[in-house]
Amino acid sequence: MIRAGAVMGELAGWERPNWFVQPGVAPEYDYSYGPQNWFDCCRAECDAIANRAALFDQSSYPVYMVEGNEALVCLNQISANNIDVAPGSIVYTQWLNEGGGIEADVTITRLSEDQFMVVSSCACEGRDYDWLQQHAGSHQVSVQNVTSGMMMIGLMGPQSRDLLAVLTHDDVSSQALPYYHSKEIELGYARVRANRLSYVGELGYELYMPTEFAAHVYERIIDHGSDIQLSHAGFHAMNVCRIEKGYRHFGHDISDETTPQAAGLGFAVDMDKPAFNGRDALLGIEQPLSERLVNFVLQTDDTVMIYHDEPVFCGDQMVGMTTSATYGFRLNRAVGIASISHADGVTKDWLQNQAFEIEVAGERFPISVSLGPFYDPKSLRIKS
Amino acid sequence: MTTALPSSAQVVIIGGGIVGCSIAYHLARLGVSDVLLIEQNQLTAGTTWHAAGLVAQLRATRNLTQLAKYTTDLFASLEQETGQATGYRQTGSISVALNAQRMTELKRQAGTARAFGVASEIIDATEIKRYWPGLDTTGLHGGIYIPGDAQTNPVDTTRALAIGARQRGVQISEGIAVTGFRTSGRTVTVVETEVGEVATKQVVLAAGMWTRQLAALLDLQVPLQAAEHFYIVTEALVDLTPGMPTLRIPDEWAYYKEDAGKLLLGAFEPRAKPWSPEGVSRDFAFGTLPEDIDHFAPVLEAAARRYPPLQSAGIQTFFNGPESFTPDDRYLLGPAPSMDTSLLLPVSTLLAFNRPVAPAKYWQNGSWQGVHPWISGMSISGALSASRQIVTTWLIVRKSPLVCFTRCTGLIGSTKRPEERVAAHCMIR
Numbered sequence: 001m002i003r004a005g006a007v008m009g010e011l012a013g014w015e016r017p018n019w020f021v022q023p024g025v026a027p028e029y030d031y032s033y034g035p036q037n038w039f040d041c042c043r044a045e046c047d048a049i050a051n052r053a054a055l056f057d058q059s060s061y062p063v064y065m066v067e068g069n070e071a072l073v074c075l076n077q078i079s080a081n082n083i084d085v086a087p088g089s090i091v092y093t094q095w096l097n098e099g100g101g102i103e104a105d106v107t108i109t110r111l112s113e114d115q116f117m118v119v120s121s122c123a124c125e126g127r128d129y130d131w132l133q134q135h136a137g138s139h140q141v142s143v144q145n146v147t148s149g150m151m152m153i154g155l156m157g158p159q160s161r162d163l164l165a166v167l168t169h170d171d172v173s174s175q176a177l178p179y180y181h182s183k184e185i186e187l188g189y190a191r192v193r194a195n196r197l198s199y200v201g202e203l204g205y206e207l208y209m210p211t212e213f214a215a216h217v218y219e220r221i222i223d224h225g226s227d228i229q230l231s232h233a234g235f236h237a238m239n240v241c242r243i244e245k246g247y248r249h250f251g252h253d254i255s256d257e258t259t260p261q262a263a264g265l266g267f268a269v270d271m272d273k274p275a276f277n278g279r280d281a282l283l284g285i286e287q288p289l290s291e292r293l294v295n296f297v298l299q300t301d302d303t304v305m306i307y308h309d310e311p312v313f314c315g316d317q318m319v320g321m322t323t324s325a326t327y328g329f330r331l332n333r334a335v336g337i338a339s340i341s342h343a344d345g346v347t348k349d350w351l352q353n354q355a356f357e358i359e360v361a362g363e364r365f366p367i368s369v370s371l372g373p374f375y376d377p378k379s380l381r382i383k384s
Numbered sequence: 385m386t387t388a389l390p391s392s393a394q395v396v397i398i399g400g401g402i403v404g405c406s407i408a409y410h411l412a413r414l415g416v417s418d419v420l421l422i423e424q425n426q427l428t429a430g431t432t433w434h435a436a437g438l439v440a441q442l443r444a445t446r447n448l449t450q451l452a453k454y455t456t457d458l459f460a461s462l463e464q465e466t467g468q469a470t471g472y473r474q475t476g477s478i479s480v481a482l483n484a485q486r487m488t489e490l491k492r493q494a495g496t497a498r499a500f501g502v503a504s505e506i507i508d509a510t511e512i513k514r515y516w517p518g519l520d521t522t523g524l525h526g527g528i529y530i531p532g533d534a535q536t537n538p539v540d541t542t543r544a545l546a547i548g549a550r551q552r553g554v555q556i557s558e559g560i561a562v563t564g565f566r567t568s569g570r571t572v573t574v575v576e577t578e579v580g581e582v583a584t585k586q587v588v589l590a591a592g593m594w595t596r597q598l599a600a601l602l603d604l605q606v607p608l609q610a611a612e613h614f615y616i617v618t619e620a621l622v623d624l625t626p627g628m629p630t631l632r633i634p635d636e637w638a639y640y641k642e643d644a645g646k647l648l649l650g651a652f653e654p655r656a657k658p659w660s661p662e663g664v665s666r667d668f669a670f671g672t673l674p675e676d677i678d679h680f681a682p683v684l685e686a687a688a689r690r691y692p693p694l695q696s697a698g699i700q701t702f703f704n705g706p707e708s709f710t711p712d713d714r715y716l717l718g719p720a721p722s723m724d725t726s727l728l729l730p731v732s733t734l735l736a737f738n739r740p741v742a743p744a745k746y747w748q749n750g751s752w753q754g755v756h757p758w759i760s761g762m763s764i765s766g767a768l769s770a771s772r773q774i775v776t777t778w779l780i781v782r783k784s785p786l787v788c789f790t791r792c793t794g795l796i797g798s799t800k801r802p803e804e805r806v807a808a809h810c811m812i813r
Contacts, residue, residue: 033488134570309446310492311499321446321499359498361491362506 001057004232007038012123014060017234020045033361035303038236039327046240046329048231049200053157055221056233062125063150063208064118064132068141071114078135078277079108080260082270087112090180090195092268094260095131096278100285101256102263104128105248109182109195117193119152119206121250135277151214153221154238156204158384159228164194164205166224172205179383188220189213198382200238201245201375237329244328244335246295246373252308252324253293253337261285262292264371288345293323296356296367297374298334303327304360305334312338313357313364322358330375340369389557392583393420396575397590398562398598401432402542404590408549408556417553420582421546422575424561425669428542430592433670434705436615436641436650437541438630439534440477441502442493449500459536466551468544471537475629475642480512480527482635487525494528505529516631516640518623518693535630535641561666564601572602593708597663610664610706612657612673614680615650617643619698636686646700647691651683659706675702 002008006017007027019038021027030037048054066075075083081093087110095104104124109117120128129145136143155164164172170185172194177183182195190213198204209217221230239249246264248254254263259282261269269282296312298304306325311318325336338358340346348371357364368374376382395411397404400423408421423429441456443449459472481487490506497504507529509521515529546556565587566574575582589595593610600606624642631640641648657679680702688694 031485033485033492309496309499311495318498359495361488361495 001232006057006232006234009235011060011235012125014122016060016122017057017232019234019236020232033305035305035327039329042234042236042240043329045231045233045237048229049157049202049233049237049241050330051158052229052231053155053160053163053225054231054233054237055218055225056154056156056235056238058152058154058206059211059214060122061152062120062122062128062145062147063152064120064129065144065146066116066118066132066136066141067144068114068139070139071116071141074136074139074141075108075116075118076273076276078132080269080276080278080282082273083108083110083116085110088182090182090197092180092197094254094265094268095128096260096276096281097256098278098281099256100259100278100281102250102254102258102260102265103131103256105250105254107195107197109193111182117208119195123251149211151209151211151217153207153209153214153218154199154204155207155221156198156200156233157202158381160202160204163221163225163228163230166227167220168192174384187217190217192217199247200241201247201373201379202241202381203384204382239324240326240329241375243324243326243337244331244373244375246337246375248293248337249324253339258293259285262289264293288347290343290345291320291339291341292346293337294340294346294351294369294371295373296322296325296336296338296358296369297328297331298358299366299368301333302365303334304363304365306336306358306360308336311359312340312367313359314342314354319356328375333374334365335374338369389422389560389577389580389582390420390555391581393555394418394584395420395586395588396582396584397421397588398575399423399430399588399590399592399594400427400542400546400556400558401430401590401592402428402435402538402545403592404588405542405545405549405556407588407590408554409545409552412549412552412554419549419554420584421549421554421556422560422562422577423556423558424594424666426558427546427556428539429669430594431705431707432538432542432592434672434703435538435707436639436648437471437536437538438477438639438641439472439536441530441532442497442500442504446500449502453502453532456532456534459534459541462541462544462548466544466547468540468547469537470541470544472534472541473536473627474532474534475627476529476531477533477630477632478507478512478515478527478529479632479634481525482523482633484525486635490526490528497528497530503531505531515629516691518691519631520690520692529629533630562598567602593664593706594666595708608708608710609661610659610708612659612676612679612704613650613707614653614676614683615648615703616680616684616699617701617703618647618649618694619700620645621647621693621697623693633690636690637683638687638690640687640691647694647697649684649687649694651680653679653683656709664706671705673704673706675704677702 001017005021009018022041078095079093090109094102106120132143168185190209193208195206310322312320320340322338328335441452494504509524564576572587596606596608628642637651
């Protein structure tokens with residue numbers, strides 16, 4: 001990655017590529033409260049993600065294998081979404097505590113009747129594994145943290161499928177591998193699990209392989225990637241894209257004090273399931289919600305830097321604060337997620353009829369807010 | 385005060401610093417009085433005794449800020465409740481900027497303070513000079529004044545918490561070291577000490593810089609390392625007046641505190657000096673370390689220019705003592721990974737004055753619940769906590785909390801690549 005121009009950062013003990021230098025740019029941070037020195041490089045990465053394809057080194061993503069007779073029972077008790085899906089399907093779900101707060105935000109791939117692969121986010125490796133172990137309890141289930149043995153390469157962008165099709169003889173068409181589905185494919189010498197999903201809001205794949213095959217698979221992808229001008233991309237670009245798409249991040253936007261409803265993640269809860277951890281608390285939530293997360297964009301094209309915890313105003317009233325934000329290179333606007341409170345309910349109508357502003361370093365900036373994302377609100381791109 | 389240990393206790397707290405005593409006090413206030421606190425030397429003997437006692441309200445997250453605000457309220461009322469003076473004074477604090485970037489940061493802090501409900505005010509050099517008359521304001525861009533910030537006497541405050549705990553039935557036993565644990569599955573059942581065993585269901589590790597080695601007895605890897613921490617105390621200075629706000633000059637790594645007519649000048653220098661990575665002796669009580677003038681000189685020289693009265697002041701104490709730090713400055717709070725019943729709470733005493741009160745919020749129905757993940761440093765992956773060398777090296781290359789608020793708040797979401805590769809690397813080489 002460093003030979004490819006990666007400028008590294010650290011998260012939870014992992015050293016990861018944050019951005020990749022373009023020719024003529026020094027591979028180092030020059031910290032600032034204005035636009036960052038890596039913006040142009042990140043913009044180029046986002047351009048590749050939106051228009052061609054980009055490769056992410058996501059080896060820091062924790063992977064747990066949950067197997068056994070009672071693996072389904074166990075996971076369905078922990079998860080708010082329904083895990084009882086056909087093998088080869090992927091489920092996005094939260095794990096809730098008794099108060100309905102989000103303890104973990106994961107994807108679960110059903111590999112077979114009694115085998116599941118759980119993927120979480122980098123900083124949560126320890127706590128999510130512990131949550132799994134704790135709740136596995138007396139179930140006949142084996143829980144293994146296989147993060148070190150499992151490499152993940154993200155291949156994201158509209159041309160990622162074309163590239164993948166060149167790399168494997170297996171059928172990766174949209175019919176054979178639809179959105180939120182998973183299948184094992186051959187890629188060079190390796191057998192690779194291809195999960196079709198994306199944290200950046202584009203057609204994309206998470207490719208999992210045993211670590212010993214990582215270098216080989218990487219080289220294969222790079223060798224064939226030049227045809228479509230495949231780019232490397234780092235975690236700054238990933239963060240930019242996920243915020244543009246309104247995807248929540250555990251620790252920033254959501255935590256154990258946020259319910260899926262307040263987070264706008266109610267779609268990932270299956271209240272038809274008779275029982276799961278946190279269900280009773282969710283039943284007790286009053287509608288409309290008096291506090292919830294919304295997406296926002298700046299109304300002007302100022303490159304003002306918004307990160308998180310900036311106050312949000314409705315007139316003179318402080319009504320909330322940002323939970324994560326960035327400059328969005330696909331939207332060409334500062335964009336983010338904010339937590340907004342309103343005693344009578346944070347409803348779509350109410351939001352539409354108010355004027356909101358963000359205060360950054362003492363200055364106010366008008367924003368537009370929405371319950372849905374500003375980038376590809378109908379998710380046509382990821383489903384293409 | 386050494387007394388016979390009880391044969392059992394509902395909760396055993398290990399460590400009698402500000403953190404352990406605060407947990408004991410808060411448990412007792414919640415009605416959990418079957419609590420035993422074990423201290424291997426005397427209360428405060430580890431690092432609490434030499435802490436600067438600065439109480440700041442604004443922290444990196446809303447939750448931490450709420451806790452810090454609660455601390456302010458608590459310290460203010462503790463004397464009335466226990467009869468033990470705490471030395472608590474609401475002096476306020478000022479952080480100043482020596483460049484435009486820092487000034488932007490302070491203005492952002494003011495916004496964050498507002499979002500978190502902490503009163504603050506952006507002030508100019510003239511006003512700063514009004515609070516600190518001797519200060520050379522050359523190059524000063526302005527500052528942020530937080531009136532609710534305070535100072536407290538660490539030893540007296542710890543005593544007050546201990547008194548409050550004892551009054552409610554907590555037993556505090558000093559001069560006894562813990563030697564081991566017995567466990568059953570994920571539960572600690574027995575705490576073993578030099579003088580006998582105590583059966584228990586809940587254990588709190590509040591042993592500061594000893595926590596790492598203590599936790600190792602439970603096969604827990606705690607990423608915590610002591611570093612040398614320096615300050616000086618001058619002779620009495622006529623330019624100082626009681627109740628001056630704490631002054632922080634992050635661009636010169638320094639903090640200034642008026643202390644009984646003397647000046648306490650401390651620093652969070654850009655490169656830390658880890659101390660004793662192999663572990664800390666049981667007998668290190670009220671311990672100090674050799675001074676290191678060369679290491680402290682850049683801070684002192686900058687301070688002498690910034691605050692000229694210092695140039696003619698006699699220096700009463702060159703202090704160097706260890707403080708423990710986590711690699712990311714977050715405190716470690718919450719049930720230990722892979723354990724059901726133990727709570728870990730080893731924090732830097734230095735920072736603990738803002739935070740020792742946390743447990744009250746999280747004790748429900750006989751167990752620890754709902755610790756916010758971003759409070760808890762338990763999110764640190766196994767990679768980082770795996771070896772002493774990793775933690776030690778990380779500590780050196782990480783910027784200090786005072787200097788680098790930006791990193792603490794995540795305003796800039798990355799670190800520079802350290803000189804040594806210490807993290808788990810990406811798997812593609």
